[in-house]
Amino acid sequence: MIEQICRYFQTNSGQYWQYIGQHITLTLVTLAISMVIALPLGYLGSRNKVVANFCVAFAQVLRIIPSLALLFLLIPFIGTGIIPALIALVVLALPPLLVNTILGFNEVSPLYKEVGTALGMNSQQLRRQIEVPLALPYILNGVKLAMVEIIASATLATYIGAGGLGTLIFTGLGLYDMTYVVIGAVSVAILSLLAMTSFDYLIRKVQKHDETNYSI
């Protein structure tokens, strides 16, 4: 097996890095788009009950729709390729971002807002100096969960023609060639673990004031 893996890297390393590149690009573009949508919407949701209810309902429904189904269901309408994959992945990334952004801003104690106001902050200063920094750990946690979700679902996006590391697993399963399967699966797992541990590090860093806190 190891021998075969080495041989793959000797002959196909170009292709391998191309898959890695596709996977990372797809993930980052999806993450950027979904953050642009979800962060402002989540902030609105923390102030407006109707928006919050809508976001939570949306997240609830999406939780029980299999991501695989969501990816496949778009094919009849917009075909295969990068764009349908992007749309499906953005939809999948929205719930953790929305829910955690709303949670983060709601967790900011009204006391700090009142004290900030009493110290003479206007609403913009209140947002920049108090609300956003205090909500940040929650928001970053949402970004982390969204990122893990995107990396996972992007693996499946190979079925609708979006490329990426899923292609290796898919090819390997088709040929029942474990070399491809293992290379693909291990690479995706490492990618996901890297994303998660680096976000955990980041969250711990922004939470340095709170030494008693631990996140599980």
Place this chain on the structure above:
Amino acid sequence: MTKPIIQFKHVQKRFGDNIIIPDLNFTVNQGEFVTILGSSGSGKTTTLKMINGLWQPSAGEILIDGQQISKLDQVKLRRHMGYVVQQIGLFPHMTIAENIAVVPKMLQWSHSKIDRRVKELLELVRLEPGVYANRYPQQLSGGQQQRVGVARALATNPPYVLFDEPFGALDALTRSELQQEIKRIHESLADKTFMFVTHDINEALFLGQRVMVMHKGQIIQFASPEVLVRHPATPFVEELLGTVQQNENLWRHQHD
């Protein structure tokens, strides 16, 4: 010498149909230390929050240094009005130094001026700057946190400081220590007007140059502690003082 600095004229405050304060009139002079004494629901905190515009009166007018508060830029006003609350409210994501520097930063003071001021204030509230400046609030005890709360309120050298039961959640020993400090600080700073809300009569009598006794949104008596003790205006005030008497009797009894 006595210059009226905070004036309430026929101020009314209601929340919905619930009238908290029917008709409030009083004048506080520059440099005074006034304590507002009352039980919960007496309207004392409401009164305080109307002074820095956190709440707006439903009717009547409030004058700050002769100007109507409704016509002032309230954000600007609050930057020159210190505010200390019972829950302390230090921002958990900022160090002690950063907490004290919040308002100076908004006023765009220079770095060196802010640093100097933070050090000066920490010394004023008797916290060693070298030790505490870079710690986070959660690393301090409740009493120490409230010292920082006081320092933050004094940061821009404001002419007014409002206290909303600042020592209510602290243990008795820390409380009396901080009471001494706050009295010392008021005496050491010229012309600062302190408004101090409390439900503790001993605290009110000890700190206030004048004590405003409130009940059900009305001022029952507004006088110096001596006058209050010698000539209580109503049976309600007498009753309040009675609790002090009881305490003293208890002490005398134990010392015999």
Place this chain on the structure above:
Amino acid sequence: MIEYWNENWPVMLEDVQQHAVMVLSSLGIALIIAIIIILLFLRRRNWLNGLVYFFSLLYSIPSFAFFALLLPVSGLGMRTAIIVLTIYSEYVLLRSFITGIREVDPQLIEVATGMGMTKGQVFCQVQLPLALPAIFSGIQVALASTMAMATIAATISAGGLGQLLFEGLQGQQVVPILWGTVLTMALTLVCAGIVQFFAWLLTHRWKGVMEK
């Protein structure tokens, strides 16, 4: 859609059954393991945190990759699927159980200890009952995510409703994909309803009073 159902209902029902067996047995195993872990490590806070972090790392491995990775070890079929789904639900269950138990007001525990309860009694009579709502919400989350994830198990010949999705994909037909989606969601909702009912049975007495 009806037509498709009329033609294929025996196969579809078999898919539903496989799906349910796969998910419910994973959840059951995960539940038992979670209880054992909690009982063994409840007082060793650091061990427990470490264990949860370990499972969170496993949890972050994309399911498609995880299924594939186990192929050389446990081969094609439902057994591999159940192992993977168990590991995923293990993380969700452990996390919610621990948070639930830890969030019980420490004062209550103190009072209970002060009344002379042993550690075991405190756990069974105070911590566990009060943590039940959190425990059940954890089971709900685990249920929904394993139900969805089990569709992917079709790629390693484990059967289940994912087969309908792939059938539609290969045949370029929407109907099987829709059926696969609808049946997965329906199965999830039915199972969630049953879990909800159990939760209600166990907690309605004191919770109903509390909410009034």
